[in-house]
Amino acid sequence: MRKTGVDNRISTGGIVAVYGAFFLVCILIAITGGIANSYGLASWYPALTKPWFNPPNWVFGPVWTVLYGMIAVAGARYVLSPAREKEPTLALYTAQLALNAAWSWVFFYGQAMGAAIAVIVALWFAIAGTIAFGWNKDRLASLLLIPYLAWVSYATLLNVAIWRLNG
Structure with a gap:
């Protein structure tokens, strides 16, 4: 094993390809979510009553850009880790x-706040599980997902508050 925590059987080109694939997947998830968001942001979401802790809309883009970058790096690191039995972490x-992409479609496109x-909540558990199962595979990858878990915790509170105020 190299000091980078990467399986020494993987070439530099393979490492670059894995990181590139994870960044591409995260970009596609972001685009998919953005498409779903556009349906609700047009007229539905602005008309909803929001809690006092709802951030301005401009906050979401920069936050998600950073988080998706961290998510991509974490995923690539899990795949490249020389650790055994990575399947639960990768699953x-x-x-x-998948849940990250689905949420935007359910909330903004479907306008189904309760669903x-x-x-x-399932997303929160999937992130927490990824962190827990991945901790001994690649600690840095798991640490990179902690801000994501924190943001999804906040987003969960926001989702519940909006649902309660508008349900």
């Missing part, structure tokens, strides 16, 4: 990506 990582709570 949870994949689940959190979105179920999705975001």
Whole structure:
């Protein structure tokens, strides 16, 4: 094993390809979510009553840009880790990506705030599980997901508050 925590059987080109693939997947998730968001942001979301702790809309883009970068790096690191039995970590990582994409479609496109709570709670558990199962595989990768878990915790509170104020 090299000092980088990467399986020494993987070439430099392979490492670059893995990171590139994870960045591409995260960009596609962001684009997919953005498309869903555009349906709700047009007229539905602005008309909702929001709690006092709702951030201005401009905050979401920069925050998610940084988080998606961290999510991509974490995923690549888990895959490249020389650790054995990575399947639970990678399965949870994949689940959190799918749930991340699904939430925007349920909340903004479907305008189903209650169902979105179920999705975001499942997302929270998938992220927490990825961190826990990945901790001994690649600690830095798990640490990179902690801000994501914190943001999703905040987003969960926001989702519940909006649902309660508008349900």
